[in-house]
C-alpha cells in the first residue's frame with residue numbers, strides 16, 4: 001500500500017496531517033474528528049476524506065480518527081520511522097541558514113553532510129555539520145548512502161551539480177535554484193521558488209474573496 005501512486009497534491013498534504021497529529025499526541029488526545037482536523041490544518045473535510053481514502057479505511061464513521069494509529073500509519077508512509085540523512089550542496093547565504101535550521105523538531109530529517117567549492121570551507125564544521133570539498137561529493141554521497149540533496153548553489157552551477165548528484169545515485173533533489181533541472185525519470189526534483197510562491201499569494205489575495213476560497 002505504501003507504494004501505491006497517490007496524487008501529488010495529496011502527497012504534499014501528508015506532512016501537514018502528520019505534523020498536526022503529533023500536536024494531538026503531545027496533548028494526549030486519543031481521537032480526532034474530521035471536522036476538527038479540517039479546521040486545524042485548513043483543508044476542507046471532503047479533501048481530507050478523499051486524501052485518506054487512497055490508503056483504505058483509516059477512520060470510522062461517527063468515531064473519527066484514532067490519533068495513535070493514524071500517526072503510526074503516516075510515520076510509515078512518510079518514512080518517519082527511521083532517520084533520513086540529507087546532504088546540502090552550496091553553503092552560501094541560503095545554504096548556511098538551512099544548515100542552521102536543520103529540521104530539528106518532530107522530524108527524522110537531518111542534514112548530515114554539506115559540500116562547497118570554496119577551499120576555505122573544506123573540512124570545516126558549520127552548525128555541527130561537516131563541510132566537504134566538492135571534489136569529494138560523489139564519493140561521500142555514495143559512502144554515506146545519501147539519497148536526498150538540498151541544492152543551494154548559484155543557478156549557473158545547478159545543472160552541473162545535478163549531473164554529479166545523479167552520478168552519485170541521489171534519488172531526490174530539493175532545488176532552491178531558479179534553474180529547471182534536467183534529470184533522469186527515476187530522480188525526483190522538488191522546486192522551491194520563493195518568487196513564485198509570493199506571486200501566487202499576491203494573486204490569491206487580489207483575486208479571491210473569503211467566500212470564494214474552497
Ligand SMILES: NC(=O)c1ccc[n+]([C@@H]2O[C@H](COP(=O)([O-])OP(=O)(O)OC[C@H]3O[C@@H](n4cnc5c(N)ncnc54)[C@H](O)[C@@H]3O)[C@@H](O)[C@H]2O)c1
Pocket residue numbers: 089090091092093094095115116117118134151152153154155157161176177178194
Ligand atoms: N538567498 C536567498 O534568499 C535565496 C532565496 C531563494 C533562492 N535562492 C537561490 O539559492 C541559490 C543560492 O543562493 P545564495 O544566496 O545562498 O548564494 P551564495 O552565492 O551565497 O551561495 C552559493 C554557494 O554555492 C557554492 N558553490 C558554487 N558552486 C558550487 C559547486 N559546484 N558545488 C558546491 N558548491 C558550490 C559557493 O561557493 C557558495 O558558497 C541560488 O541559486 C539562488 O538563486 C536564494
